[in-house]
Amino acid sequence: MWKLLRDRRLEGLKFRRQAPLGPYVLDFVCLRHRSVIEAGGPFHEPERDAVRDAWLMAKGFWILRCPNTDIQLKDWQIIARILEVVGTPPPQS
Template structure:
């Protein structure tokens, strides 16, 4: 299956906690934080990612119970690309969504954007030292 087709199929079969978190993450767009879901990157499919802040959000359910080492290798590989991975278990998303979103907002605000959230690039020559 092609990468994009697989990502699209995964978007249609999100778990209930993933779907619940997705609704909350979409609301963060009004604050300038844009998330993608089931985004393919370097051979991995990320549950959610804010590219501008290099922040990955994973919702870990029963499928992750015996994948600790695999998850650590994956997180390390993506950290090498400058990404930070935050993991929340299904119960946290289900029972404490406000706490999860609060924690995410703290991390999003603390992260340095990799590009402006809005607007055009600076005018040519801006920031260059006078010679």
């Protein structure tokens, strides 16, 4: 995923990797567009993710969760979804 996002490669969007925000460390975040991308891996727990997502949404962030298999095999679909999300206003807190 980082290969797709680093150095403003995706439409000039500035993403940070492993960025701290509040009590959390986000896989990837674009602060300008208030967009968070979480790569699915072995360390995600649905209950904790729900609490984290609620906290982020209350702060006005979009969250896009991407399974690792999609990142490896369907990266074009993830890119399309990211561009769709950043073109949409963030949820109101």
